[in-house]
Amino acid sequence: MTTTPTADWLRLDQQICFSLNAASRAFGGVYRVVLKDLGLTYPQYLVMLVLWERGDLPVKKLGEHLRLDSGTLSPLLKRLEAAGLVRRERSARDERSVEVRLTGEGAALRERALEVPRRIAAATGFDVDEIRELRARLDQLTAALDAAALEEMPGQGVQ
Amino acid sequence: MTTTPTADWLRLDQQICFSLNAASRAFGGVYRVVLKDLGLTYPQYLVMLVLWERGDLPVKKLGEHLRLDSGTLSPLLKRLEAAGLVRRERSARDERSVEVRLTGEGAALRERALEVPRRIAAATGFDVDEIRELRARLDQLTAALDAAALEEMPGQGVQ
DNA sequence: CGTCATTTAGTTGTGCACAACTGAATTGTG
DNA sequence: CACAATTCAGTTGTGCACAACTAAATGACG
Numbered sequence: 001m002t003t004t005p006t007a008d009w010l011r012l013d014q015q016i017c018f019s020l021n022a023a024s025r026a027f028g029g030v031y032r033v034v035l036k037d038l039g040l041t042y043p044q045y046l047v048m049l050v051l052w053e054r055g056d057l058p059v060k061k062l063g064e065h066l067r068l069d070s071g072t073l074s075p076l077l078k079r080l081e082a083a084g085l086v087r088r089e090r091s092a093r094d095e096r097s098v099e100v101r102l103t104g105e106g107a108a109l110r111e112r113a114l115e116v117p118r119r120i121a122a123a124t125g126f127d128v129d130e131i132r133e134l135r136a137r138l139d140q141l142t143a144a145l146d147a148a149a150l151e152e153m154p155g156q157g158v159q
Numbered sequence: 160m161t162t163t164p165t166a167d168w169l170r171l172d173q174q175i176c177f178s179l180n181a182a183s184r185a186f187g188g189v190y191r192v193v194l195k196d197l198g199l200t201y202p203q204y205l206v207m208l209v210l211w212e213r214g215d216l217p218v219k220k221l222g223e224h225l226r227l228d229s230g231t232l233s234p235l236l237k238r239l240e241a242a243g244l245v246r247r248e249r250s251a252r253d254e255r256s257v258e259v260r261l262t263g264e265g266a267a268l269r270e271r272a273l274e275v276p277r278r279i280a281a282a283t284g285f286d287v288d289e290i291r292e293l294r295a296r297l298d299q300l301t302a303a304l305d306a307a308a309l310e311e312m313p314g315q316g317v318q
Numbered sequence: 319c320g321t322c323a324t325t326t327a328g329t330t331g332t333g334c335a336c337a338a339c340t341g342a343a344t345t346g347t348g
Numbered sequence: 349c350a351c352a353a354t355t356c357a358g359t360t361g362t363g364c365a366c367a368a369c370t371a372a373a374t375g376a377c378g
Contacts, residue, residue: 123307148282
């Protein structure tokens with residue numbers, strides 16, 4: 001008998017979600033330390049990563065890359081603007097849209113950020129292949145959960 | 160040449176942290192749907208899990224199990240108390256301590272929560288062994304990150 | 319052309335995470 | 349016993365996530 005009794009599923013240490021949360025928060029702790037020099041929080045760092053990689057973007061596109069909506073991004077971008085790292089400019093072509101542009105200071109910060117991923121990777125104690133494998137697992141998990149979330153939506157079904 | 164250029168480390172899709180965050184938020188989305196019936200948020204559910212498993216506990220112990228401090232737990236527990244699921248009582252023996260006790264209603268809620276883990280597990284699309292393995296990986300990661308966070312603390316060193 | 323649905327940022331409100339602090343109770347030490 | 353250090357819960361302030369909403373601009377269609 002290798003099946004698990006229902007009640008045991010409730011046991012805290014059986015919950016992946018708990019492990020995932022713990023890992024996520026532990027990451028947050030390491031990032032907090034590493035990013036303090038750059039004056040960035042972790043979500044702000046993610047926004048900067050996207051801008052460094054893809055160049056200037058409207059808020060909408062930024063949100064798609066990061067899976068964040070304007071409710072999260074609007075105040076975050078204001079803080080980045082107050083820090084002098086980005087500017088926000090209404091698009092001339094479409095006045096609904098706001099372009100987020102790196103300032104010189106924001107672009108320059110990339111140099112100092114180059115060592116961040118290596119420090120983080122070192123902190124994990126994982127080698128590159130282990131990281132890659134874990135990442136693949138997590139992405140698979142995310143995809144499954146997103147699909148399931150749609151199905152669970154009452155009266156909505158799958159599109 | 161299989162080594163990765165430094166600049167590529169900055170690429171968003173190479174960041175485990177991003178995958179981890181995405182998975183964590185995707186989990187949050189599924190839990191939000193599944194727990195809505197119970198009237199619980201996901202962190203509130205975690206608190207209830209601990210209480211169901213371990214019985215009444217002081218806030219301190221609860222925080223140790225969940226890696227949360229009073230700044231997070233105090234308002235959360237107030238909301239659980241307002242919902243009638245727990246009571247908070249100053250310990251007679253040590254008046255600094257506050258015991259968190261399940262009410263009858265709080266204890267009864269466990270019955271309805273029994274199906275939650277199975278629904279979540281189903282949503283992941285992973286089988287029991289895959290879940291177990293992922294969990295082990297994540298716990299290993301968390302332990303490494305916690306250790307690294309201590310070392311990174313400037314001027315603090317390892318104890 | 320005018321109307322209406324859609325798109326896009328932004329705002330508001332709720333809840334969580336965490337740092338820094340307060341204040342009360344307890345413990346350790348002389 | 350007195351008093352300093354520690355422990356514990358709570359509060360405050362900042363920042364993020366997300367739902368629900370607003371307001372303005374755009375686009376589609378009759």
